[in-house]
Amino acid sequence: MINKGLGVRKNLSQFLIYSVITFLIGSVMGIERVAVPPLAKDGFHITSIVYAVSFLSAFGAVKAVMNLVSGRLSDHHGRRSLLILGWLFAVPFALLVIFAKSWLWVVLANLFLGVNQGLTWSMSVTAKIDLVGPKGRGFAVGIDESAGYLGVGAGSFLAGVVVTRFGLRPAPYVVILGIFLASMVLSTFFARETKTWATMEASQLNGVDEVYPPKLSKLASYMSFRDREMAAICNAGFINKFIDTLMIAFIPIYLIRSHVTIFHIALAVSLYAWIWGLGQAFTGHLADKIGRKTPIVFGTFLISLSIGSIAAFRSYQSLIVSSSIMGLGMALVYPNLISAVGDVAHPTWRGGALGVFRLWRDGGYAVAPLALGAISALLGDKASIYIGAVLAFLSAVTLFFLYHETEPSKRRLPFMWQVHPEWVKPRSRAT
Template identity: 40%
Template structure:
């Protein structure tokens, strides 16, 4: 029987080739974000002479808002029409992004490029997440999410550092963004030539699910409504995801400018900016699998509290090495949270509407980038960057305490043991 005709079989080992191909594809997805972790805030300040933190953070807010909305439709459309077409559409949207940034005559063009990048990321990253969940089935979900997010954020780190190094050597534009053209073209070719549809795997799992043949899949409106407050698992995960990306958006947009004003070189800024996603990426290789053994809730709570401590350190400490240490702590805290939240959504949602649930969660999570741009920008403009970081640190710790109080354990083994 040919590979194309072979019936689907759940499991990481049974689908190793497609799984690792999707890991590679997601590395290119992450590399596209890495293009923007170091250089664009410096372009805003040094080329376009912007002084308002709110205006500079607008590129993060634009990215987050569009990505959040696109996430929602990516999941729903993937459940209805298949995952692969959504992935390909996302890569097509990515193609013009680096070209626009290289040639942008004003800050408005940078924002427009981020609107496209947000839509692209919403389609590509959401779809690679859902496709891996489809392939592995229920037993290695945390490990799968750890591998997926590790690949993406290690690529973010490598791209962030490399663009910073290129900016130091050649200037802020256009050379650092030549990489983006290569990333987008390679990601599209890999996806079009080698990635296969995974919706049949989700349909197989749905047939085996205890509630298969029961109630019909809930509507999108119902899932969104339940995820606001009524469903304790979905609501807890959604708010934690939002706050996690709220602090990431503030770190993304404000920290390069904060470090530059304090006298760090572009290379040092790039190293601190890259350390956070590098630790985040590497540690997820452990934390995702750990959540399969210990459960989801404890890692989420601990990770949010650690993020709060690290952001407080960013505000109160001074100097390259202390900030580098705080960046390590922020990466560790985020690694505890990021794949675990995705795995918890996979636990709580039935296979037949999992894509929609993941999309709804990512709507909340990436909406945090837009919220962070507003809160961080206003706070930085009125109170200063250190005060903005302290405010975000308190919000992050409070989110972790809310999870501790309200979220039930979603992992079936851990919840039975408890």
């Protein structure tokens, strides 16, 4: 395929293909969220909350690491080959759960799912950012995340229907194998390598000949500690997944113990997910117009407020309102954190920078189930929710003071890697 330049319109067919792929990636996650947790109790008689959510920690830990590895590899070897490789790991995930003899098999299966999601979703979002260039970055990420989380919703609904009619195994995982086949066809025969678009963007920047992909250790240090803006963004990503773990695993348990009906719990969680998913296309485009900082900071404050409100709910109506506000907060924050990283990173090491951010972000999935499980056991369910609200509030304050606008047309300061090129350049090339 001939590279026609940067922008959604110039690359509409490839943008749509990658959006469909993202939808399919999300649908696998949706099936897992609905079909796996009931196996703990109904399939393997697991009663411990911490043990039951151990599959989520296993998934999050591996996905976080694969985000880092895949981002770095994509800067050297391209996006499409890693996308295809990632889909191959969906097969052992499905087969291990189908034939699982103990809960440990399910935990092991989620290690493979972590690889699958870390490779495929990282490459899909990076490909879209490559295609659109700097002007439409927020819109591209918003569409990517909307497609993915609409896929999560569709997969969750489909899994509910399949499980109700055919049982917990093997039907949901047969569906995943079907998604794998469809995705392999799209990724192999229709999707194109997008690294050439990133190279084109890099060639349009001043001083491109002086920019080199940094070593992974330098890039991780830069993103995590040296650049305070990016450190705040990485922290916000971690807290974001910490809060999401609360919403999908611990808040439903708290509400059940508070005698809230399953219908109202399902309605609250669904509204949270759908407002989050559908809202991201709008909030990503909004951030292209007004900048990233306002949506990110305001959205994080909304998340803190809504979490605290859920813990203190007094009626079903307040629960629904709080869940909806939380979904809006997530929609404001989630895609624009990725866009902020894309703004800062040079095209030659964008994949690696996104990988470091996603390592921190999805690390929240690895840590949260164990931490929240321990807090719930020691202090009670409500305490774990209030602690989540406090963490989100502190993250918002940190972002307000440390993060400066990164949207290219509104940025007034040089990026830290431009002020201190030695932080990202190989030692022999630093001036």
